Amino acid sequence: MPQQVDVRSYCSQENPHPNLAQNARLGWGTRSDIFMNDVRSITMTDEKRAVLQTPGSAKPSTKIRIIEDHEATGDTAAAYDLWRAGSGRKQVPGIIKCFGARPDFLRQVVEFSNTVHFSEGYLMRRHKEMIASYVSYLNRCPY
Amino acid sequence: MAAIFAGKLDDAGLTAAERALLDYAEKVTNAAPRTTAEDVQRLRDAGWSEDQIAEAVYVTAMFAFFNRVADAFGVPSQDYLSTGKLTP
Numbered sequence: 001m002p003q004q005v006d007v008r009s010y011c012s013q014e015n016p017h018p019n020l021a022q023n024a025r026l027g028w029g030t031r032s033d034i035f036m037n038d039v040r041s042i043t044m045t046d047e048k049r050a051v052l053q054t055p056g057s058a059k060p061s062t063k064i065r066i067i068e069d070h071e072a073t074g075d076t077a078a079a080y081d082l083w084r085a086g087s088g089r090k091q092v093p094g095i096i097k098c099f100g101a102r103p104d105f106l107r108q109v110v111e112f113s114n115t116v117h118f119s120e121g122y123l124m125r126r127h128k129e130m131i132a133s134y135v136s137y138l139n140r141c142p143y
Numbered sequence: 144m145a146a147i148f149a150g151k152l153d154d155a156g157l158t159a160a161e162r163a164l165l166d167y168a169e170k171v172t173n174a175a176p177r178t179t180a181e182d183v184q185r186l187r188d189a190g191w192s193e194d195q196i197a198e199a200v201y202v203t204a205m206f207a208f209f210n211r212v213a214d215a216f217g218v219p220s221q222d223y224l225s226t227g228k229l230t231p
Binding site: 127 | 172173199205206209219
């Protein structure tokens with residue numbers, strides 16, 4: 001007889017939920033349904049429990065979920081491709097993927113960076129890099 | 144640049160003008176409402192133009208934005224710096 005388990009205890013940051021494909025296969029709906037607490041409790045079967053407890057099963061490495069390169073589809077994939085084309089790099093960095101939820105905004109963010117930071121303006125690139133490095137240091141410090 | 148990213152401005156081999164610029168960026172980052180006309184005059188005296196000062200504020204504020212997004216999501220802040228060559 002399956003046992004009722006509060007799903008929230010399985011979806012904490014410490015013990016995150018498995019990936020979307022697994023959710024779909026197990027009939028759980030979407031990951032966000034679970035995260036948003038739309039599903040207050042689910043019926044746990046041995047199979048579901050095994051998935052949740054499998055070591056290394058798609059454990060999100062970020063606090064807010066980001067869309068990884070391999071799972072990006074539609075406009076998000078297109079925006080990632082645009083970034084790759086512009087940068088000449090294969091891997092989209094984490095900070096860019098933070099904007100994957102709004103690919104239209106992602107494009108603007110990239111354009112904004114290119115205009116303000118990754119360009120020679122009145123300041124030399126070198127001086128912009130200095131400011132960026134120092135401000136990033138300051139923002140890491142609690143004040 | 145590594146010394147700057149570690150906050151060690153004294154070890155970064157900065158010119159006086161560069162140091163003034165970073166001191167100003169620090170005040171904008173930590174206490175923008177408390178910046179004064181005198182702070183800006185210090186930059187002019189160090190040789191920075193009005194347009195350069197304006198741009199320094201844009202870059203400082205832009206990084207406040209990226210640092211906060213990175214920290215809230217939980218990706219390394221330095222990710223952004225490593226993206227470097229976005230322009231051809």
